[in-house]
Amino acid sequence: MPKVTAEYREARRDEITAAAIRTFANKGFAGASMADIIAESGLSAGAIYGHFAGKHEIMMAVAREVIGSRVDDLREFAEGRPAPSPSEVLSHMLPGLSNDLAQPPLLLQVWGQAMVEEGMRRLLWEVFADLRHVYASYFEAWAREHEGMDETTARAWAQRLLPLAIGLGQGFIVQSAVFEDFDAEAYLASLREFLPH
Amino acid sequence: MPKVTAEYREARRDEITAAAIRTFANKGFAGASMADIIAESGLSAGAIYGHFAGKHEIMMAVAREVIGSRVDDLREFAEGRPAPSPSEVLSHMLPGLSNDLAQPPLLLQVWGQAMVEEGMRRLLWEVFADLRHVYASYFEAWAREHEGMDETTARAWAQRLLPLAIGLGQGFIVQSAVFEDFDAEAYLASLREFLPH
DNA sequence: GTCTATAATAAGATAGAC
DNA sequence: GTCTATCTTATTATAGAC
Numbered sequence: 382m383p384k385v386t387a388e389y390r391e392a393r394r395d396e397i398t399a400a401a402i403r404t405f406a407n408k409g410f411a412g413a414s415m416a417d418i419i420a421e422s423g424l425s426a427g428a429i430y431g432h433f434a435g436k437h438e439i440m441m442a443v444a445r446e447v448i449g450s451r452v453d454d455l456r457e458f459a460e461g462r463p464a465p466s467p468s469e470v471l472s473h474m475l476p477g478l479s480n481d482l483a484q485p486p487l488l489l490q491v492w493g494q495a496m497v498e499e500g501m502r503r504l505l506w507e508v509f510a511d512l513r514h515v516y517a518s519y520f521e522a523w524a525r526e527h528e529g530m531d532e533t534t535a536r537a538w539a540q541r542l543l544p545l546a547i548g549l550g551q552g553f554i555v556q557s558a559v560f561e562d563f564d565a566e567a568y569l570a571s572l573r574e575f576l577p578h
Numbered sequence: 579m580p581k582v583t584a585e586y587r588e589a590r591r592d593e594i595t596a597a598a599i600r601t602f603a604n605k606g607f608a609g610a611s612m613a614d615i616i617a618e619s620g621l622s623a624g625a626i627y628g629h630f631a632g633k634h635e636i637m638m639a640v641a642r643e644v645i646g647s648r649v650d651d652l653r654e655f656a657e658g659r660p661a662p663s664p665s666e667v668l669s670h671m672l673p674g675l676s677n678d679l680a681q682p683p684l685l686l687q688v689w690g691q692a693m694v695e696e697g698m699r700r701l702l703w704e705v706f707a708d709l710r711h712v713y714a715s716y717f718e719a720w721a722r723e724h725e726g727m728d729e730t731t732a733r734a735w736a737q738r739l740l741p742l743a744i745g746l747g748q749g750f751i752v753q754s755a756v757f758e759d760f761d762a763e764a765y766l767a768s769l770r771e772f773l774p775h
Numbered sequence: 776g777t778c779t780a781t782a783a784t785a786a787g788a789t790a791g792a793c
Numbered sequence: 794g795t796c797t798a799t800c801t802t803a804t805t806a807t808a809g810a811c
Contacts, residue, residue: 389794414785415787416787427789428795429795486693487693496684496755505756509756545768545772551753552744552747555689556745568742568745611805612805622777624778627805628776629776633806
């Protein structure tokens with residue numbers, strides 16, 4: 382029997398995760414110490430370790446929040462509406478990155494960490510697999526509705542466009558994280574000019 | 579007066595840097611300890627610290643090697659030849675990433691580190707600024723020679739294409755680092771289909 | 776310049792009281 | 794569940810001999 386409600390535990394976990402996100406954003410996954418996270422959360426070591434087994438588990442929870450949040454949003458996009466064009470899909474997906482939990486600087490850190498940690502790499506695979514499915518189904522629907530392709534042709538066309546569309550999103554993330562003067566609007570305008578629309 | 583030749587010192591530095599690259603590729607910037615780098619180099623702590631002030635200086639040397647190597651190569655590309663198309667430029671640039679020092683997994687780590695460390699971010703800015711110049715001059719030349727644009731139009735067109743081209747390269751890097759089954763050939767084929775060529 | 780041995784510190788995690 | 798105090802280990806960097 383749990384001593385406190387499940388809601389309470391979950392709220393505490395979210396609270397700690399949120400503090401960890403702020404800490405990692407400032408100091409990086411490696412540069413942030415447990416003491417930093419503890420201080421940022423306003424709690425104590427004991428409280429933190431009561432909810433997470435250790436730093437690694439906190440990092441995974443943070444990564445899950447950070448990379449997953451936009452995909453869920455995109456899935457709901459254009460429900461019922463006519464199929465959006467590839468450039469419309471990206472124009473919906475990408476600007477949300479700045480507002481959301483999925484801040485580009487944190488995404489870059491997750492990617493870097495995934496190069497070294499198996500568990501984080503697996504997490505990335507899952508999320509990117511979801512993203513590819515969502516993109517592909519939008520592209521396929523648009524190719525059929527607006528370009529009059531038959532199902533087989535549309536599917537193949539979407540599969541050819543898919544890596545580029547994913548890549549353009551990844552490029553947007555890198556550039557908005559790295560370049561101080563990155564012009565998101567100009568990037569999206571170029572997308573509309575050079576991608577099928 | 580130096581006790582040994584400058585060539586000797588430089589060779590030792592390169593040797594240490596190469597060992598550090600292998601170590602960081604396996605364990606990550608943060609996960610690799612000085613002891614790891616020392617072991618990988620076959621030298622001793624004293625020898626390493628005789629050539630680098632500390633781990634941070636080694637990281638910067640590694641980052642310089644890793645992110646700079648492809649830009650120099652690209653600059654020499656197509657000297658004298660007729661202007662390559664945007665998709666030809668990328669088709670030359672990107673496959674070299676796998677062979678070169680600029681391994682995608684290390685690039686992702688450098689990007690992540692740059693989110694946290696000012697010096698590495700500055701280094702990235704310099705290299706990306708170079709890359710943008712090289713890309714832009716190729717695109718502009720091609721637009722004039724093959725599309726018959728006048729200078730002003732070609733320059734503006736190249737500037738609009740530039741962020742996407744950079745982004746497609748960054749996407750290639752992310753995907754080849756993250757996806758075990760990434761198909762580089764298919765990515766390049768899609769580039770040729772969807773980009774000006 | 777390079778080696779071995781070690782000093783100094785920082786960090787993750789736990790123990791026991793409340 | 795949460796707090797304070799602390800244990801233990803790992804890590805960077807240096808000292809001094811050769």
